[in-house]
Structures are given as C-alpha cells and as structure tokens.
Amino acid sequence: MTSKNVETVIRENEQSRLVLQGESLEPKKVIWRIIKFFYTKMPAASFLSTLAYVLENFHATIITVLSAYFFEEAYGYLAGSGNAQSLWGCAALIIGYYLAYHIVYSLSSICINAGVYEKAQYLLNEDLVETVSGISLVEFEDGEVLRRRKRAEECVKNDRISGIFMLMTVLITSIAGILSLLVTLGLYHPVLPAVAVASVVQFFLADWLLEKEGYQMETALTQKRRKRDYIWSLFTDLANVREMRVMGFTGHLAERWKAERDVVNEGQWELDRKKARYHLLCDAIMTCGYLTGVVLCIFLLRRNAISVGVFGACLVAFVSVQKAVGNFFGSIGRIPGFVGLAADYFTFIDKRCVQESKLPDLQESIEVIEVKNVDFRYPHSQKLSVRNASLTIRQGEVVSLVGVNGSGKTTLVKLILGLYHPSQGEVLYNGIDLKNLNESSIYQRTALLSQDFALYPLSLDENIALNDLSHVDKKDRIQDALKRTHMDGVRERTGGADGIVGKEFGGMEFSGGQKQRLALSRVLFADRELIILDEPTSALDPLQENAILEEFLRLAAGRTTIIISHRVGLCRYVDKIAVMNDGTITECGTHEELMAAKGEYALLYDVQSKWYLDSAEEV
Ligand code: ADP
Numbered sequence: 001m002t003s004k005n006v007e008t009v010i011r012e013n014e015q016s017r018l019v020l021q022g023e024s025l026e027p028k029k030v031i032w033r034i035i036k037f038f039y040t041k042m043p044a045a046s047f048l049s050t051l052a053y054v055l056e057n058f059h060a061t062i063i064t065v066l067s068a069y070f071f072e073e074a075y076g077y078l079a080g081s082g083n084a085q086s087l088w089g090c091a092a093l094i095i096g097y098y099l100a101y102h103i104v105y106s107l108s109s110i111c112i113n114a115g116v117y118e119k120a121q122y123l124l125n126e127d128l129v130e131t132v133s134g135i136s137l138v139e140f141e142d143g144e145v146l147r148r149r150k151r152a153e154e155c156v157k158n159d160r161i162s163g164i165f166m167l168m169t170v171l172i173t174s175i176a177g178i179l180s181l182l183v184t185l186g187l188y189h190p191v192l193p194a195v196a197v198a199s200v201v202q203f204f205l206a207d208w209l210l211e212k213e214g215y216q217m218e219t220a221l222t223q224k225r226r227k228r229d230y231i232w233s234l235f236t237d238l239a240n241v242r243e244m245r246v247m248g249f250t251g252h253l254a255e256r257w258k259a260e261r262d263v264v265n266e267g268q269w270e271l272d273r274k275k276a277r278y279h280l281l282c283d284a285i286m287t288c289g290y291l292t293g294v295v296l297c298i299f300l301l302r303r304n305a306i307s308v309g310v311f312g313a314c315l316v317a318f319v320s321v322q323k324a325v326g327n328f329f330g331s332i333g334r335i336p337g338f339v340g341l342a343a344d345y346f347t348f349i350d351k352r353c354v355q356e357s358k359l360p361d362l363q364e365s366i367e368v369i370e371v372k373n374v375d376f377r378y379p380h381s382q383k384l385s386v387r388n389a390s391l392t393i394r395q396g397e398v399v400s401l402v403g404v405n406g407s408g409k410t411t412l413v414k415l416i417l418g419l420y421h422p423s424q425g426e427v428l429y430n431g432i433d434l435k436n437l438n439e440s441s442i443y444q445r446t447a448l449l450s451q452d453f454a455l456y457p458l459s460l461d462e463n464i465a466l467n468d469l470s471h472v473d474k475k476d477r478i479q480d481a482l483k484r485t486h487m488d489g490v491r492e493r494t495g496g497a498d499g500i501v502g503k504e505f506g507g508m509e510f511s512g513g514q515k516q517r518l519a520l521s522r523v524l525f526a527d528r529e530l531i532i533l534d535e536p537t538s539a540l541d542p543l544q545e546n547a548i549l550e551e552f553l554r555l556a557a558g559r560t561t562i563i564i565s566h567r568v569g570l571c572r573y574v575d576k577i578a579v580m581n582d583g584t585i586t587e588c589g590t591h592e593e594l595m596a597a598k599g600e601y602a603l604l605y606d607v608q609s610k611w612y613l614d615s616a617e618e619v
Contacts, residue, residue: 025343027336031168033346038116038165041123045115046165052108053169057177059101060320061184066094067316068188072309112166120162127349128152135351136419142379143223150222151344160341167331167338174328181321188310189300195293196321214271215337221267228260286322293318361441365529366560367430369393369416374425376415385411387583388425393576395529398553398561400571402604403580409564410451410534412580416562417532418442447528451535453519455510457502460494463518467526481525484551485517520548524555531561549573568605577601 025033038046073090076082132149139145155161182193231253234240244250297314300306306314369392376386386408393399401409414420415427418439427434429442447467455463464481465472472478475491482488493508494500500507510518520536536552537545549570553561563574571577572591579587579594579601587599594601 025346027339027343030339030343030346031164031335034161034164034342035168037161038120042115042119045111045119048108048111049116049166050169050173052105052112053173054176055101055104055108057174057324058180060177060317060324061180062097064181064184064313064317064320066090066097068309068313070094070309071312072307075308116165117159117162120165121156121159124156124161124345128156128345131349131351146226147222148344148348150226151219151341152348154218154222155341155345158341160338161345164335164338164342167335170327170331174324174331178321178324178328181317181324185314185317185321188306188314191296191300192293192314192318193321195289195296196318197325198289213274215340217267217271218337218341221264224260224264224267228257228264231257231260286326290318290322359436359438361438362429362432362445364430365395366442366445367395368428369560370428370431371412371416372426372428374412374415374422374427376411376420376422378411385583386415386422389580389583389585390425391578391585391588393560393562395560396558397576398556398563398574399576399578400568400574401562401564401578401580402566402568402571402601405566407580408583409580411583413532413534413562413564417446417448442530445528446530446532447523447526448532449519449523449534449536453516453522455501455515455518457500457507459499460491460501460518463501464521464525466522467528471525477525478521481521482518484524484555485520485548487514487517487521490514490518517548520552524552529559531556531559533561534564535566536563537565537567568601568608571601571605579604 070090073082073087077084077087131152135145135149182197185192185196234244234253235257241250244253294315297306297311297318301308301311371389371391374386374389375384377384389408389412391399391412401412403409411420415422418427418434418437421435429437434442456466458466461472461475461478462469464478465474479488479491482490501510503509516537520533523531523533523536533552537549545567546569550573553570553573561574563570568577575590577587577589577591577594578585579599581600587594587597587601589597591605595605
C-alpha cells in the first residue's frame, strides 16, 4: 500500500469521530443554550432564583439608603433636634426590611438548591448516560472520545452548567444593583464610587487568570485522572486482585497508582497555592482601598462636604460596593473556565443527535452476507487488522473462521456486525451496504457469544433470557437451553428467577467453563436467525466441548452461523471454512476441499489432530 493510500485510510477511519474532534462550541452559544435549558426545563425555579438575585443585588442600595436615614435620625436625636418616635420608626423599618429579605431569600435558596442544581444535574446526567450508551465501539477505542467523556462527566459532577446559569444570573442582576449603589454613593460624593471600584478591580484579573489556568490544567490532568482511576478500579475488581496477589505485582501497580495520583495532586495543589497567593494580594489591596475610602470620608466630613448620616452610611455602603463589585468581577473571571467545561459537555452530548439519524431497517430475513474486499485499521494503529478480505455467507450456512491468534477473525466478525465500519470495501446484507442500514435491525436478528461475554448480577433466568426478556417467564424454554449445555439442575441451585448470579451480591459463583456454558445457553435461548460464536468452547474440557458443539450444530441447522475457533476439530461438521492469516482470508472451502489443497488449513488440522492423538495416547 502506498503512503497516500495509508493517509486516505486513516482519514476515512477518523471520519466517525469528526463530530467529537470538531471545533468546540463558541462560549456565547454555550451560555445561550444553558439559559434556554433552564428556562424551558425548570421555569419556576429559574425565575425564582433570578428574583432572589435581583433582591440580593438591590439589598445593598436599600440598606445604604436606610442606614443613612437611620444615622441621620440617630445623630439628630443625640444632638437634640430629632425625636425618639421617628428614631424607633426608622429602626422598625430596618428590622422589618431585614425580616422580609431573609424570608424571601430562604425560599429562593430552596429553589436554587432543589430546583436548579439538583434537577439540572439529574437531567444532564440522563443525557450523559444516554450518550455514553450510544457511543460506537470504534469511538470507545479513541482516547479523544474517552477524554471528552471524562470532561463531560466532570462538568456534570461539579455542577458547572448550573454554575454558569447562576453566574449569568448574578452578572445580569448585579449590573443593575451595582449601578444603583454607585449612583447612590456618587450622590453623596462623586469620588466615593471611584475609590470603591478601584479597590476591587484586582479580583477581575485574579479570577480570570486563575480560572483560565485552572481550566487548562484540568484539561491536561484529565488523562492522568483517567489513568489513576483506571488503576484504582483494578484494585476493586476481584479477578484482578486475585491475579495481582498470585503474580505478585500488587506493589508495582500501587506504585504506579501513587505516581499518577501525585501528578494529579501536585497540579491541583499548585493551582490552589496560586489561588491563595492571588487572593491574599487581592484582600490586601481591598483593605487598602477600604482604608483610603474611610480616610476620604473623614476628610469630606471635616470639610462638611457630607453629613454625619452620610458618613455612617458610606462606611456600610463602601463594604457593600466592594463586595458586590468583587462578586461581579469574580463571576466574570470564572466564566471562561466554566464555559470551557460546559462546551466539552455539549460537544459530547451532541454526538447523540448525530447518532440518532435514522437509517432504514433490513426488511427481509438475511439471505446472504457478503464481505467484499474489506480493509480495516483500528484507530491510532499502524497496521491493517483486516486486509482485502472477501467472504460470502448464505442463509443457513455454518461457516467457521479459523487461523492463528491475531489473524483478524474477531475483527472480521465485528465488521460483519457493523460494530466497526471498513475503511475500504463493503459489507452487504442482501445486497445492501451495511453503512446504509440501521444496525439495530441486524442485532435484533443476531445472537452473539463473544470472547468477553459477561454474566450479570441478575437472576439466572434473566441471564439466560437477556436477548429476549419478554420471554423470561418461559421456565421450560430456559430449562431446555440449560440442559443442552449440560447445565441442568443449576436453576434449582441458584434459585432460578429469584436468586442472583455472582458472589458480589450473595449469589452463586461459577467456574470459567460453567460460565461459558451459561453464555451458550443464552445463545440457544435466543431464537435468532444469525448466530455468531467467538471461541465458544475455549474454557471447556475437550470431552464437554465435543458433546456441546455437536448439540449446538444440530440446533443451529438451518440458521446462518459463524463460529470462530482456533480448534479446527469442529470444522469437519461445518459447511464452509475460511482460513485467516495476517488479516486476509487465504483459503476458503469445505473440510475435504481444504485438506485436498494441502495448504494452511491442512497443516493446522494435521498438527492439532496429532496433538490430540498424542495426548490421548499419553492418557
Ligand atoms: P483474532 O480474533 O484472530 O485473534 P483479532 O481480530 O482480535 O484477531 O486481532 C487482529 C489484529 O488486530 C491483531 O493484530 C490485534 O493486535 C489487532 N487488534 C485487535 N483489537 C485491537 C484494538 N482494539 N486496537 C488495536 N489493534 C487491535
């Protein structure tokens, strides 16, 4: 293959992840989308929380005006020019206002916590789970997709989308609040608002820089976190722990985990230290600003430029304006970091919309499957795993794929199932390219036993009837499927529909061979027209293997069946054998034809039958 061809193949292979690799959403689009999301999905809570912020932002102005009024009255009373009644009236007004403010504020806090944060997290999580479950297998192999997934998970976990909504609400409502406060302060004396603002501007710079750097650092650390979490998950999986102990590499893995953890922690701590330094500096400048304001107020008071009441109110207002403006700039500063993470979330979620494009179902039963000159390379892999492979499988045929490990058998089956798409060539069902078909309509006709099959912590009956749960109550059918894989009696021991499989939840545990037989029963239970078995008997002993396979082939008669096996013994009973070598189908025919051809199959067969004979003699 020329280098140009290789590039074309890589480009074509990468087309499936263009959506994820594409430009991230623009910040203003992200913000607009978030505001729309909240006001359409939870209008009442969103409205109330906005109201709470409007109230909060006008609170400072109201308090300033009330304080000036109160100080004025108190000063007048002490100087003998005011009366006690209006002083008490003024105090009652302030207390009444405080009470009303706190009642409204408590109510809206409930709305913010339960309505905005919790409900949003629930809805966003739902979308995330749906997207993750819809990711194609080829994308699961893609580090970039996994990174985005992690970012999207972190975005939801850390409430970043609700955070943006609240930040935007704070920003918009605080503009009006701050303006009214500055105008009020300016009316007392024009210099006061300028000093107040100048003393808090540094927050803008600090938070902007910190959040931007924080976002970049978080992005860089995501991969490390994923690795750290993966290694940690090994310590919590029984099978891995068993292997680690016996093989003695627990310590090595623990060291690796610590190393990854330290890198993540060091990055995080560095950021925290930087934040602390910035904030200390900001606080120092703010305190200087406050002292300047106080000195200025004393100066103005001494020159009779402001009254005593205004002097007192100014001291209160000065703190309020510093707080409000600081919050405002702080919020602006946090937006880029938050929006970056939210953009990652939406880019990831939008993937689902693309996947939902509807392709037509395969209407008739599968009459013929044709693999035509197919090439396939895994993402980021240098080598083609399937090369120029061609194979025709007709309805009812039992086809065996044989070949040494790594020759491409499993990959070819994945291509036949549409789990991956060829980079060149095509897979046709009844003459229609699989790329133009809704793959679900193929899966509904397929029963698959893959190498990495799983038993789930469900009842035994559910484990067997997983492909067809609407028939999980057909006990006889389940019993029959179990009997055919020599697992009769197991229903009684596990509790059938009521017990649970697996030790984690107190159920029964099975050996590797038993698990494989249960997985085979699952395939037998599913009444599908296409059966695919990937190394279905690798964990069985030879005696069981023959008996079960014979039974299986008898049942499979009339159904299209593809069996992958590196044991060629069963090939005598199948209709067609395809031999794979280095990604290519090198031979194809019946057992007799391939034996007569004296090629690779004949060699494999002779070697394996000799091994079996020798073993039998030794026994
Ligand atoms: P077989 O089923 O015959 O043992 P496979 O189809 O599993 O072979 O593998 C064929 C080739 O593809 C091997 O070289 C293997 O290393 C490679 N391969 C398999 N899975 C992946 C993967 N997820 N990413 C990259 N390469 C892979």
